[in-house]
Amino acid sequence: xxxxxxxxxxxxxxxxxxxxxxxxxxxxxxxxxxxxxxxxxxxxxxxxxxxxxxxxxxxxxxxxxxxxxxxxxxxxxxxxxxxxxxxxxxxxxxxxxxxxxxxxxxxxxxxxxxxxxxxxxxxxxxxxxxxxxxxxxxxxxxxxxxxxxxxxxxxxxxxxxxxxxxxxxxxxxxxxxxxxxxxxxxxxxxxxxxxxxxxxxxxxxxxxxxxxxxxxxxxxxxxxxxxxxxxxxxxxxxxxxxxxxxxxxxxxxxxxxxxxxxxxxxxxxxxxxxxxxxxxxxxxxxxxxx
Numbered sequence: 054x055x056x057x058x059x060x061x062x063x064x065x066x067x068x069x070x071x072x073x074x075x076x077x078x079x080x081x082x083x084x085x086x087x088x089x090x091x092x093x094x095x096x097x098x099x100x101x102x103x104x105x106x107x108x109x110x111x112x113x114x115x116x117x118x119x120x121x122x123x124x125x126x127x128x129x130x131x132x133x134x135x136x137x138x139x140x141x142x143x144x145x146x147x148x149x150x151x152x153x154x155x156x157x158x159x160x161x162x163x164x165x166x167x168x169x170x171x172x173x174x175x176x177x178x179x180x181x182x183x184x185x186x187x188x189x190x191x192x193x194x195x196x197x198x199x200x201x202x203x204x205x206x207x208x209x210x211x212x213x214x215x216x217x218x219x220x221x222x223x224x225x226x227x228x229x230x231x232x233x234x235x236x237x238x239x240x241x242x243x244x245x246x247x248x249x250x251x252x253x254x255x256x257x258x259x260x261x262x263x264x265x266x267x268x269x270x271x272x273x274x275x276x277x278x279x280x281x282x283x284x285x286x287x288x289x290x291x292x293x294x295x296x297x298x299x300x301x302x303x304x305x306x307x308x309x310x311x312x313x314x315x316x317x318x319x320x321x322x323x324x325x326x327x328x329x330x331x332x333x334x335x336x337x338x339x340x341x342x343x
Contacts, residue, residue, distance in 0.1 A: 054081035054137075054165050056119070059228050059239040060192055061087050061095055063266055066343040067190065067224075068123040069101040075127075075158030077120055078182055080145060080165035080175070082130040082137040085114040092119070099343070125159065131182075146171040149178050158187045166193055167202030176214065177278050183271045188223075195227060195263040208244045208265040209284055217281035221270040226341070228264045242339040246284055249335055 056064075068074065089109035096102040105122045120128045131153075132139035133146075143149065146169050160182045169175040183189050194205045208227055215222050225244040244265070 054079075054163060054168075055084040055086050056116075056163055057086045058091065058095070059230060059264070060163055061092055062239060062241070062343055063192065063226070063228065064123065064190075065092075065096050065099065065101055065106075067268055069096065069103055069106070074124045075187075076129070076156065077125040077127065077159045077161060078129040078131055078141070078157045079116065079120075080130075080160070080162040080179060081132050081168075082139045083116045083161075083163060084137075085116060085119055087114070088112055089114050089118070092122075129157070145169045145175040145178050147174065149181050154181045155184045155187075157182050158184050160187070160189045162189070162191045162193065164192060164194070164202075166191070167198075167204045167206070170203060172204050172206075180218070180220075180271070180278055185271055187271050189220075189269050189271065190267070191269075192228075192264060192266045195265040197262040206265055208249070208267075209246055211265055211267045211269075212244070212246055213281045213284050215267070215269045216284075218278050219272050221272055223268040223270055225265075225267040226343075228266055230262055230264075241341050241343050242336060243341050245339060248339060 088111060090111040092109055092114070093102060093106060093111075096106050105124055109118065109122050116130065117128050129141055130137075130139040131141040131143050131145065133142065133144040135142065141153070143153070145165070160179050162179055166172050166175045166179070179189055179191070191211060193211075194201055195207060196205055198205055208225060212222055212225055227242050227244050229240045229242070230238055244267075
C-alpha cells in the first residue's frame, strides 16, 4: 500500500477544501512515494498550498507527517500484520470488534481492499469504521492491474454499493496512467454511470491502467449494510437503465452484412470504429483537471 503522485493530486483536491478533519484511519499503513517538496509543488500549482502543507519538510515523508499536514488530529492505520507498524492490529477479512465501529471521521483505503481475500467484508469494515457524517475515501484498481492484488473493481461496483446503502456519493472519478508512468502523467475523469454505460463493453478504453476513486459520506439513515443488484440490471429493460443501446450495434452489423456481403473484415472495422468513437466521446466529455 502506498501513495503516489496521482493519489496526492486527488487527496489535495479533497482535503484542502475541507474544515477540521478529526480522526483518520487508513486501511493498511501507507508508504509515501512522494517527497514533501513534490507535495508542495502540486498544491502550489493548483493554488491550494495552505499553511499546513507549507510546513512539510522537502525530503521523504511518512504517513503521519502527510496526514497531519492535511489537517487530521490523529492518524491511525489498521492491518493484520505488525510488519509496517500499523497502530491497530486486525484482519480486515473478518468483522470488526465493537470498539472500532464508528470511531473515525475519515477512513482512507488507497489500494488495500484488492489485497484482502474477502473484499466484501473489507468494504463493510471500512464502512463500519466510519462515524456518522464521516467520510470514506477509496482509491482502488479498476483494470490493467493483473496480479497486483486479488481483485479489481468497476467504478459501478462502488457507486452501486454506496447508493444501495444510502451513503452520499460526494465525488467519483477514474484516474488513468500508462505503465511505467505511475509517478507522473495522470489523467482524471469524472465518473457518471449513465455516461460511461454508453461505452461499457470490453476493450473500449485503451488508455493504460485505470484506477477508480470515490469520496462517500455516511448518512444518518445508514443501518445494516445490504447487497445490491448492478445498476444496469435493476429494471426489466436493463438496456434502457444502462444508458447503452446494444440494438444500435446489432443493427449496424446487420446493415453492414446486407450491403457489404463477403466483406466481414470491413463490417468488423465499422463496429470497432463505432466502439472506439463512443469511448473517445465519453472520455472527452468527462475529463477534468485536478
